[in-house]
Amino acid sequence: xxxxxxxxxxxxxxxxPGEVEAWQFLESSARRxxxxxxxxxxxxxxxxxxxxxxxxxxxxTDIVEKEMYTFAxxxxxxxxxxxxxxxxxxxxxxxxxxxxLDPVSKLYYLGPMFRHERPQKGRYRQFHQIGAxxxxxxxxxxxxxxxxxxxxxxxxxxxxxxxxQINSLGCPECRPAYRQALLDFxxxxxxxxxxxxxxxxxxxxxxxxxxxxxxxxEATAGAPAVIEHLCTGCDLHxxxxxxxxxELEVPYTxxxxxxxxxxxxxxxxxxxxxxxxxxxxxxxxxxxxDRLVAxxxxxxxxxxxxxxxxxxxxxxxxxxxxxxxxxALFIATLGVEAERFGFRLLTRLQRQGIYAEMEYAGKSLKAxxxxxxxxxxxxxxxxxxxxxxxxxxxxRDMAAxxxxxxxxTELDARLGLVVCD
RNA sequence: GUGGGUGUAGCUCAGCCGGUAGAGCACUGGAUUGUGGCUCCAGGUGUCGAGGGUUCGAACCCCUUCACUCACCCCA
Numbered sequence: 001x002x003x004x005x006x007x008x009x010x011x012x013x014x015x016x017p018g019e020v021e022a023w024q025f026l027e028s029s030a031r032r033x034x035x036x037x038x039x040x041x042x043x044x045x046x047x048x049x050x051x052x053x054x055x056x057x058x059x060x061t062d063i064v065e066k067e068m069y070t071f072a073x074x075x076x077x078x079x080x081x082x083x084x085x086x087x088x089x090x091x092x093x094x095x096x097x098x099x100x101l102d103p104v105s106k107l108y109y110l111g112p113m114f115r116h117e118r119p120q121k122g123r124y125r126q127f128h129q130i131g132a133x134x135x136x137x138x139x140x141x142x143x144x145x146x147x148x149x150x151x152x153x154x155x156x157x158x159x160x161x162x163x164x165q166i167n168s169l170g171c172p173e174c175r176p177a178y179r180q181a182l183l184d185f186x187x188x189x190x191x192x193x194x195x196x197x198x199x200x201x202x203x204x205x206x207x208x209x210x211x212x213x214x215x216x217x218e219a220t221a222g223a224p225a226v227i228e229h230l231c232t233g234c235d236l237h238x239x240x241x242x243x244x245x246x247e248l249e250v251p252y253t254x255x256x257x258x259x260x261x262x263x264x265x266x267x268x269x270x271x272x273x274x275x276x277x278x279x280x281x282x283x284x285x286x287x288x289x290d291r292l293v294a295x296x297x298x299x300x301x302x303x304x305x306x307x308x309x310x311x312x313x314x315x316x317x318x319x320x321x322x323x324x325x326x327x328a329l330f331i332a333t334l335g336v337e338a339e340r341f342g343f344r345l346l347t348r349l350q351r352q353g354i355y356a357e358m359e360y361a362g363k364s365l366k367a368x369x370x371x372x373x374x375x376x377x378x379x380x381x382x383x384x385x386x387x388x389x390x391x392x393x394x395x396r397d398m399a400a401x402x403x404x405x406x407x408x409t410e411l412d413a414r415l416g417l418v419v420c421d
Numbered sequence: 422g423u424g425g426g427u428g429u430a431g432c433u434c435a436g437c438c439g440g441u442a443g444a445g446c447a448c449u450g451g452a453u454u455g456u457g458g459c460u461c462c463a464g465g466u467g468u469c470g471a472g473g474g475u476u477c478g479a480a481c482c483c484c485u486u487c488a489c490u491c492a493c494c495c496c497a
Contacts, residue, residue: 007488062495066422084497113497118422120491129497196494207495261496271497282497309497334455365455373457384455398457 011117011125018324022314023128027110029157030130030308037149039106039132044088046112050078056087056292058263060203067115081114084262085131086289086305087296093135094298104136110310121278122312130313131286133305138290140237143268144244146304150272150284151250153308159316162283164251166270167226167258168238171290174231179205181224192219209257225256234267241268260285264292268304277312284308329415330372331358334365334384342383345411352417373398381415 008014015023031041050070057064069081082088089107092098098105110130119125132149134142147164154162170178186193186201186208193201193208197216200207209220230238245252252270260269269287277283286306294300329349333342342358349356357375359368365382372380382394382403393411396403406414 010488067495115496117495118493119489120493123496127497131497212493279492280496285497307497312497332456364450366451366453366457367449369457371457377457380457382456386455394456396456401457403456 009125011119013124013126019314022317023310026157026310026313026317027130030108030110030153033149033153033156034108034132037106037145039108042089042092042107042109043111044085044092044109045082046114047079047081048088048091050080052087052091052296053080053083056090056262056264056296057084061261061263063115063261067117069114069116083115084113085109085111085129085307086133086262086264086292089131089133089305090135090293090296090298090303094293094296099136099299099301102136104134106132106134108132120280122280122309122315124311128310129307130310131305131307133303135293135303136301137304138237138288138302140240140268141244143237143241143288143304144248144250146286146306147241147245147252147270148248148250150270150286150306150308154272157313157317159283159313161276162272162274162316163253164270165255165258165273166241166245166252166268167255168230168234168267169260169265169269169287170226170230170234171266174229174234175226178224178226178229181229182206182209185223186220189219192216206259210259227254227256237267260287264289264295266290270306272308274316277315280312282309283312283316324376325355326376326378327355327357327372328378329354329356330368330375330377330380331356332365332368332372332380332382333358335388338383338385338388341388342381345381345415348417349415354416381411 050068053068054064059065063083068083071079073079089109093105093107108131110128112126112128114126116125117123132146134146147166151164154160169175182205183201186197186205190198190201192215194211194213194216197208197211197213200211208216209223211217211220227235227238242252242254255271258269258271265287267288267290270285271282272284273281274283275281284306286304288302288304290302293303331342331346333339339362346356346358357372357377359371363371365384369380377398380396380398382396387393387405391408392405393408394403395406395414411417
């Protein structure tokens with residue numbers, strides 16, 4: 001209201017008490033699930049040299065072309081707030097030669113990412129991802145295992161209504177031929193395509209397959225699919241992934257039109273999609289990147305990974321029961337003496353890990369009880385001048401509405417306090 | 422970057438055809454000078470998002486601007 005107050009930055013949100021519990025639940029669930037599959041956490045900086053993202057994500061992607069928070073530091077180096085997590089993780093992997101410790105690295109990370117886009121539902125400028133990467137294996141079994149883990153995570157946190165879609169993008173061997181086939185197909189129907197798709201035909205023909213304009217969906221209905229143009233190696237790999245998914249009873253559908261926004265993907269790609277997020281459909285996405293480690297100057301190791309959007313997960317989790325903590329004891333006092341006694345007792349309880357509250361503003365007993373009720377306190381200790389004089393306190397059970405007199409000498413035992421302080 | 426919607430009390434919102442604001446919830450106090458929930462009573466701060474214009478008079482009409490929001494593009 002006051003026009004002088006400082007507000008937060010557009011698209012960068014505060015996560016308040018009441019919301020943060022869902023985030024903690026998602027993060028602890030992810031840690032537990034990932035640990036069981038052998039992943040270890042890695043923490044990397046939020047800022048990297050700009051070049052890292054240009055080289056990994058691709059110079060001509062939207063992310064690199066117009067969505068990065070890039071600035072020059074005081075030495076003049078171009079720095080960028082990370083728009084995704086895989087590139088920094090691979091950079092760290094290479095820099096610390098993690099492949100010399102173990103031929104296979106399974107890593108996970110979580111934290112904020114930054115993209116300068118126009119915010120909307122499920123899409124923010126600072127958003128948070130939970131991601132995992134496996135480096136050093138190209139066996140289709142690991143593709144299936146990654147998907148099994150992802151799918152299990154959703155089951156664990158209780159998010160349903162999501163579907164796993166998979167596709168294969170081929171490799172540098174089979175992709176050029178496919179790209180040409182698609183290009184020929186689109187060129188022949190250019191007139192039927194929307195303006196955006198006509199542009200895409202020139203820049204990124206795969207995107208035309210993803211267009212939502214009815215005319216384009218119709219025009220591209222018979223377009224060649226990547227998975228029909230895979231080379232033998234990629235085809236065998238994809239078939240093996242599929243059969244392993246069936247063995248592991250991971251439900252999935254093949255979406256031959258699935259497209260990636262980052263250039264480094266090869267072979268298997270996948271998304272966890274939903275129709276409950278407004279215009280956003282992907283809650284998690286990832287794929288194989290068999291060239292990336294080498295492209296960034298590391299050993300020629302294959303990799304596969306995914307990232308989940310934490311805001312999107314939280315939206316799907318929906319409003320959960322308010323888990324605000326309830327005090328085990330509320331201390332209500334009347335008079336200076338009693339207040340002093342109560343304040344000491346309060347601190348002793350808190351030091352022993354027992355959540356206790358009291359009123360600090362010297363209000364009426366009625367007001368104190370009202371606050372105790374609002375906080376959901378299970379019991380209230382009532383201490384007035386009368387009680388102090390008699391060496392007792394009233395211990396009230398809020399749910400039952402009953403109370404009893406407890407001698408002060410027995411108070412510690414009744415409140416579960418260890419006797420020596 | 423482009424388009425739509427919405428801005429009125431702490432929150433959710435009402436406010437007709439222009440006559441300078443209301444309800445519910447929440448909060449505080451009281452009914453009960455020391456006993457919560459239920460009930461009843463009382464209590465109010467709004468620069469009506471901001472700036473300008475039309476008018477005797479604007480929350481309402483016009484213009485501009487900002488914020489939020491949804492969607493396009495694109496993506497987790």
